Amino acid sequence: MSNKTRQQRRAEAREAAKLLLHGKPGFRWDYTLGFFGAAVGIILVLAPPKTPTETILWLAPMFGLLCYPALHIVRAIFGDKLRQIQFPVAIVLLLGLSFGIAKHVWPSVHRHTLTSKERYSFEKPLAEQKESREEIQLTCDAGAEPTCVYGAQFVNFFREAGWKVSNNRIEPVRMNNPMAGVVLYKRGVGKLDPDKWNSGLWSALTVSLISVRNAFVNIGIEPESGNNPQMPEGIISIHFGMEKEDEGAPTDFTNLMKKLGRNWHGGPIPPRDPPISEK
Numbered sequence: 001m002s003n004k005t006r007q008q009r010r011a012e013a014r015e016a017a018k019l020l021l022h023g024k025p026g027f028r029w030d031y032t033l034g035f036f037g038a039a040v041g042i043i044l045v046l047a048p049p050k051t052p053t054e055t056i057l058w059l060a061p062m063f064g065l066l067c068y069p070a071l072h073i074v075r076a077i078f079g080d081k082l083r084q085i086q087f088p089v090a091i092v093l094l095l096g097l098s099f100g101i102a103k104h105v106w107p108s109v110h111r112h113t114l115t116s117k118e119r120y121s122f123e124k125p126l127a128e129q130k131e132s133r134e135e136i137q138l139t140c141d142a143g144a145e146p147t148c149v150y151g152a153q154f155v156n157f158f159r160e161a162g163w164k165v166s167n168n169r170i171e172p173v174r175m176n177n178p179m180a181g182v183v184l185y186k187r188g189v190g191k192l193d194p195d196k197w198n199s200g201l202w203s204a205l206t207v208s209l210i211s212v213r214n215a216f217v218n219i220g221i222e223p224e225s226g227n228n229p230q231m232p233e234g235i236i237s238i239h240f241g242m243e244k245e246d247e248g249a250p251t252d253f254t255n256l257m258k259k260l261g262r263n264w265h266g267g268p269i270p271p272r273d274p275p276i277s278e279k
Contacts, residue, residue, distance in 0.1 A: 044101055048105035059101070067090070070094045119157060123215070125215050138151055142172040142174045152169070154170075166235075180244045183223060184213060184226065184253070188229045
């Protein structure tokens with residue numbers, strides 16, 4: 001039997017209860033939200049969405065779920081130091097993570113019938129060109145019916161924007177050197193020597209060519225450029241070759257336009273060189 005009084009025993013019991021209560025781990029929102037945010041990220045990586053809209057709809061909740069856990073991680077690293085920058089640092093780290101996942105899972109651009117919104121985006125740079133417009137010629141790989149069907153929809157897009165399309169249709173052709181994707185051909189000048197690897201043809205980077213390129217870029221397609229010495233002047237031949245794995249992947253034409261800069265819309269290439277591209 002204890003020699004302690006009943007009052008003392010009650011006091012000790014109360015203290016023991018307090019210790020048990022304070023020692024019991026509480027609900028951790030940072031762990032819970034971190035778990036669900038990580039689950040969303042794993043789903044994104046293992047089963048990537050098929051459209052950009054679906055990707056954004058998955059990334060947005062992932063970002064929201066991971067904000068609180070990210071802040072806790074930063075606070076655990078910095079402690080009581082630099083409290084003013086802890087929240088911005090957490091957001092920057094989370095944005096970097098989200099961008100990395102988005103870049104990895106972002107769906108490739110594949111051929112499809114353009115929506116009304118995409119048609120407007122395609123026709124916008126074409127309709128905005130005030131200078132005289134070159135004639136458009138549309139071609140596709142002979143025998144590739146899906147490719148020709150896809151390319152045929154652009155006949156009306158150019159006509160709606162006020163451009164002339166040769167014969168108002170797409171022509172199936174057989175290419176000597178087939179290229180995948182969308183290729184914009186212009187008349188090439190110069191000399192192509194099969195015995196010299198660095199010989200080639202040159203074509204002008206006209207205002208119309210830039211407008212046509214911008215139209216395709218607006219719908220996520222990066223076209224390539226090409227030269228054909230048999231073409232007449234004033235014609236842009238748009239050839240639809242075999243579909244690429246990603247129609248939005250950068251091309252040599254893309255890299256050239258990046259070098260010229262966004263403010264260049266045709267005319268002499270700075271500082272005084274003629275506007276030419278080599279192929």
